[in-house]
Amino acid sequence: MTKSVNLNQSKEIKSLHNDLRYLFNALPDITYVISQDGRIVEGNDAGINLLKSNNTQILSKHFCDFLPAASQYQFEDILRRCSKSGERLRLETTLKKSDNTYLDVELFFSKLYVLNNEYTDCYLIVARDISDKKKQELDLLRFTNLAHFTVNPIEITDQHGNIIYVNPAFEQASGYSKEELVGKNPNIFSSRKHPKSFWHRMWQTISSGKVWVGEVENLKRNGDPFYTQILVSPIIHPDGELVGYFGIHRDISDQKYLEQQLIHAQKMESIGMLAAGLAHEVGNPLASISSLVQIIQRTSEDEFTQEKLELIKSQVTRISRIIRDLVDFSRRSTYEVQLTDVNKTIRDAIEIVKVSKKAKEIIINSKLEDNLPPIMLVPDQIEQVFINLLLNAVDALQGVIPTMENKKQIYVHSTLIDDFIVITVEDGGKGIKQDDLSKIFEPFFTTKKVGEGTGLGLWVSYGIIKSFRGEIRVKSNENVGTTFTIRLPIQQ
Ligand SMILES: Nc1ncnc2c1ncn2[C@@H]1O[C@H](COP(=O)(O)OP(=O)(O)O)[C@@H](O)[C@H]1O
Numbered sequence: 240m241t242k243s244v245n246l247n248q249s250k251e252i253k254s255l256h257n258d259l260r261y262l263f264n265a266l267p268d269i270t271y272v273i274s275q276d277g278r279i280v281e282g283n284d285a286g287i288n289l290l291k292s293n294n295t296q297i298l299s300k301h302f303c304d305f306l307p308a309a310s311q312y313q314f315e316d317i318l319r320r321c322s323k324s325g326e327r328l329r330l331e332t333t334l335k336k337s338d339n340t341y342l343d344v345e346l347f348f349s350k351l352y353v354l355n356n357e358y359t360d361c362y363l364i365v366a367r368d369i370s371d372k373k374k375q376e377l378d379l380l381r382f383t384n385l386a387h388f389t390v391n392p393i394e395i396t397d398q399h400g401n402i403i404y405v406n407p408a409f410e411q412a413s414g415y416s417k418e419e420l421v422g423k424n425p426n427i428f429s430s431r432k433h434p435k436s437f438w439h440r441m442w443q444t445i446s447s448g449k450v451w452v453g454e455v456e457n458l459k460r461n462g463d464p465f466y467t468q469i470l471v472s473p474i475i476h477p478d479g480e481l482v483g484y485f486g487i488h489r490d491i492s493d494q495k496y497l498e499q500q501l502i503h504a505q506k507m508e509s510i511g512m513l514a515a516g517l518a519h520e521v522g523n524p525l526a527s528i529s530s531l532v533q534i535i536q537r538t539s540e541d542e543f544t545q546e547k548l549e550l551i552k553s554q555v556t557r558i559s560r561i562i563r564d565l566v567d568f569s570r571r572s573t574y575e576v577q578l579t580d581v582n583k584t585i586r587d588a589i590e591i592v593k594v595s596k597k598a599k600e601i602i603i604n605s606k607l608e609d610n611l612p613p614i615m616l617v618p619d620q621i622e623q624v625f626i627n628l629l630l631n632a633v634d635a636l637q638g639v640i641p642t643m644e645n646k647k648q649i650y651v652h653s654t655l656i657d658d659f660i661v662i663t664v665e666d667g668g669k670g671i672k673q674d675d676l677s678k679i680f681e682p683f684f685t686t687k688k689v690g691e692g693t694g695l696g697l698w699v700s701y702g703i704i705k706s707f708r709g710e711i712r713v714k715s716n717e718n719v720g721t722t723f724t725i726r727l728p729i730q731q
């Protein structure tokens with residue numbers, strides 16, 4: 240039973256006081272009455288038990304004794320405001336329990352007007368245990384942080400499928416900001432690469448309460464693809480209602496890119512083997528044709544025959560050139576590698592290309608980083624690669640009309656990035672069609688007129704760069720220009 244201090248023992252008041260205490264104890268919340276100066280005058284069982292320690296009586300103690308220092312000022316302030324306006328005020332704080340631990344509480348203050356003189360200018364404090372709520376808040380904070388800082392892109396939608404949250408990883412992967420996405424349907428990322436049935440299956444799975452996992456090709460804000468493995472799950476409220484969906488992505492763009500590269504490399508390899516065989520098969524009969532043509536040329540006087548034989552000879556020469564490229568590609572490993580100054584091979588290549596007739600109006604600029612480490616290469620081959628790239632650039636600039644600010648120019652750069660020598664050959668030529676980009680490294684792919692291109696230059700270059708464990712990539716915009724980038728590891 241609670242005890243009160245200095246109570247006037249009048250009968251009527253005593254009865255009222257008993258009633259009040261009875262009422263207090265019936266309340267589920269922790270309740271106190273405090274005097275105007277903040278001392279505890281009364282408390283229900285729940286309240287007394289919470290605060291009292293074995294040898295201390297809490298009645299007549301100051302309420303601030305049970306509050307953390309940070310809340311004491313607020314407490315005083317609330318009493319002042321409460322006394323002035325009589326408004327009901329609240330304070331979220333902790334109460335020091337009898338075992339010296341703290342309980343998270345929400346305190347509600349109101350001025351008491353009951354019991355005429357007895358509790359005049361007293362305050363009622365109802366404390367609600369919010370430790371569960373606090374724990375939930377903390378849990379929520381932890382999960383919010385987790386979602387915010389994880390490297391996995393995360394999106395959450397409402398039950399209609401409209402986005403209500405995306406994390407920074409999602410913003411980065413998609414190129415959209417959170418503000419642009421909230422309220423939108425995730426189909427704005429659609430690449431239209433997946434059939435309707437694909438999405439239908441996903442909706443069927445998640446709307447039946449199950450988790451769906453799949454690999455999806457999406458579109459970034461700038462139109463580039465981004466590949467993700469995505470797990471979509473419905474969010475079900477404890478009362479069974481569907482309140483939304485969340486999707487966690489795993490960015491697999493790099494993996495997809497590597498896969499494509501691998502497929503590409505394998506394709507090239509098999510084509511290489513095929514070509515080597517072909518070169519061998521064609522080489523011998525071609526040599527026979529060539530010598531037969533020479534014999535007939537020597538023996539025939541007929542002008543018509545001579546003219547036609549000349550044509551045959553030029554065609555045979557062309558085939559021979561192709562065969563030579565093919566053989567080059569397949570016998571590459573027999574050349575001798577040596578420590579090579581890449582910049583020197585670039586300069587030599589530029590000198591060779593400069594003298595060609597087509598390159599007359601073209602300025603070839605080079606910015607080659609000094610002191611690049613020499614690397615183990617076959618100098619002739621690497622020079623061949625640069626010649627191929629430069630000649631292609633020269634070809635791409637044919638027909639381009641130079642303007643004041645845009646001359647016909649080619650830029651060649653070399654630099655060291657991490658453990659790679661990186662060389663770029665850039666032109667402002669006609670560019671490569673998007674559809675052709677994946678084909679240009681294939682043998683015999685050419686957009687040039689018959690006789691002008693064999694379609695072998697890039698294929699041979701690709702093979703050479705690969706054999707030195709390097710890589711060659713292309714970026715191109717139609718009517719803007721093309722950049723080839725070669726990366727050669729300095730440790731092979
Ligand atoms: N710098 C470039 N600008 C535009 N297109 C290019 C460039 N480099 C290569 N290409 C395209 O790639 C094709 C293949 O090049 P390549 O293998 O060197 O064969 P070729 O030059 O004999 O056609 C070319 O026909 C052209 O369409």
Ligand SMILES: [Mg+2]
Nearest residue numbers: 627631696697
């Ligand atoms: Mg070429």
